[in-house]
Amino acid sequence: MNDLDLILQAAQEAGELALAAREEGLKIWSKEGGSPVTDADLAVDTLLKTQLTAERPDYGWLSEETADDPARLTTRRQFVVDPIDGTVAFMKNKPWFAVSIAVVENGQPIAGVVHAPALNETYAATVDGPATLNGQPIAPSATAELFGAAMLGDAKMFAHPAWREPWPEMRIESRNSIAYRMCLVAAGTFDAAIALSPKSEWDLAAADLICRRAGAWLSDHKGRDFAYNRPVPLVPSLVCANKALAPLILSRVGHIELP
Helix, strand or coil: CCHHHHHHHHHHHHHHHHHHHHHHCCCEEECCCCCEEEHHHHHHHHHHHHHHHHHCCCCEEEECCCCCCHHHHHCCEEEEEEEEECHHHHHCCCCCCEEEEEEEECCEEEEEEEEECCCCEEEEEECCCCCEECCEECCCCCCCCCCCCEEECCHHHHHCCCCCCCCCCCEEECCCCHHHHHHHHHCCCCCEEEECCCEEHHHHHHHHHHHHHHCCEEECCCCCCCCCCCCCCEECCEEEECCCCHHHHHHHHCCCCCC
16 A cells, blocks of 8 residues: 555544544643643544554654654654644534644655545645545636735734735635645635744645645745754744745745744
């Protein structure tokens, strides 16, 4: 079984487990730093780690819900996983959460799956194939101006008075899962997604490949590409857009110096 088929199968099983656990009732607590976690997050993480590392014992492992092992830095390939991306949506019985699984080699994803089980949407890509939604090729929108664009992000951020130039009127919505937001841009459902706050590699890795193979733009707010399996698996920000809107967005946000 190739890597994509392996992670597709694992993501489907993980999604079924997540939905069943939510139906039964979740135990919820706060992690260090204050973000919520549920018993389902941990159960899905255990399922994925057990299945995937059994099939690929030489691959490293990086996951939001597993204590980091620096041994991953010495491996040729790694699984980069968010067992439930969008835990807040998941625990509030909303559908906008996803299982995100990437295989990374030399700092770049070579296979990726983002599976939203409550929506029956599975986005996938390999480094040499198309990006797909439920097996059908996807592509970004052709929107070429910000006015009227469909934007995923924080409405309060866009309305903040400190911008050098006010943002034009846009349709601004939010989705809890970062990976799912990126896939919505890759599929043309939304035109762009912006986050001016740090994101973890497990939020991004699978959707990064899906976006690039679909033909979307992906970078931090200064236009820098991402690399994965780094000692500190964190990036400062996210700009995800079709390629016509990306330069318009970067020209507005690139001057910002984030802490």
